[in-house]
Amino acid sequence: MRRADRLFQIIQILRRGKKPITADAIAEELETSKRTVYRDIADLIGQRAPIRGEAGVGYILEDGFDLPPLMLTPDEIEAAVLGAQMVAARGDPVLRRAAEDLIAKIGAVIPENLRPLVVEPATRAAPSWKTTPDNIDMASVRQQIRAGRKLILTYRDEHERETQRTVWPFAVGYYETTRLIMAWCEMRSDFRSFRTDRVAGAEFPEDRYPDRPASLRARWRRHQQEQWERMQARHKARDRERA
Numbered sequence: 134m135r136r137a138d139r140l141f142q143i144i145q146i147l148r149r150g151k152k153p154i155t156a157d158a159i160a161e162e163l164e165t166s167k168r169t170v171y172r173d174i175a176d177l178i179g180q181r182a183p184i185r186g187e188a189g190v191g192y193i194l195e196d197g198f199d200l201p202p203l204m205l206t207p208d209e210i211e212a213a214v215l216g217a218q219m220v221a222a223r224g225d226p227v228l229r230r231a232a233e234d235l236i237a238k239i240g241a242v243i244p245e246n247l248r249p250l251v252v253e254p255a256t257r258a259a260p261s262w263k264t265t266p267d268n269i270d271m272a273s274v275r276q277q278i279r280a281g282r283k284l285i286l287t288y289r290d291e292h293e294r295e296t297q298r299t300v301w302p303f304a305v306g307y308y309e310t311t312r313l314i315m316a317w318c319e320m321r322s323d324f325r326s327f328r329t330d331r332v333a334g335a336e337f338p339e340d341r342y343p344d345r346p347a348s349l350r351a352r353w354r355r356h357q358q359e360q361w362e363r364m365q366a367r368h369k370a371r372d373r374e375r376a
Contacts, residue, residue: 156171227272282337284314289331312330
């Protein structure tokens with residue numbers, strides 16, 4: 134790998150990470166030595182890249198520094214195009230158009246020699262033939278999430294029983310054939326997921342819920358992890374009983 138490419142990749146690795154990244158980890162990803170990484174980090178700092186850290190502890194890239202956005206590698210272009218293809222195949226109409234526009238924009242701004250990666254990509258997402266239609270305006274759902282506003286759903290469960298729920302939506306899960314709205318349910322005082330094809334009616338009030346979407350997502354992830362750990366503990370206990 135050329136030195137210029139290696140320096141660029143070090144910046145990319147640090148920009149990607151949220152915690153300090155050790156020279157060992159950087160050297161392993163770049164398939165080079167720790168000594169080379171130390172030297173490259175020192176050179177980057179000498180060029181005023183805002184890198185903090187030290188040998189043996191790890192390095193982080195401070196906020197406010199970025200590289201020109203169009204300096205994409207072939208792998209990054211293929212990853213972006215493949216991801217956009219998957220959204221175009223499985224997303225709602227607004228996201229589908231956005232994904233198609235994104236592919237067109239990438240093709241318009243990258244260098245000519247890389248354009249075949251967009252026009253004739255070697256990777257391609259399979260079309261989704263069995264996606265269940267949404268019974269709710271998903272663009273409006275995403276706006277409620279961004280604004281931290283409540284959502285009022287008339288919802289049918291698998292037995293066709295209807296309930297009205299006031300929920301705090303914080304994420305949308307896109308699966309192979311269905312989409313789920315993840316939310317805190319006021320009725321259940323707990324996290325719930327709602328299939329978009331089972332929504333019988335929806336209202337989009339201006340009321341904000343008393344939390345931040347990012348905070349709800351973090352709590353939900355902890356909740357999912359705790360549920361998984363409890364399930365694993367039950368399985369282990371069952372296996373011990375059978376032994």
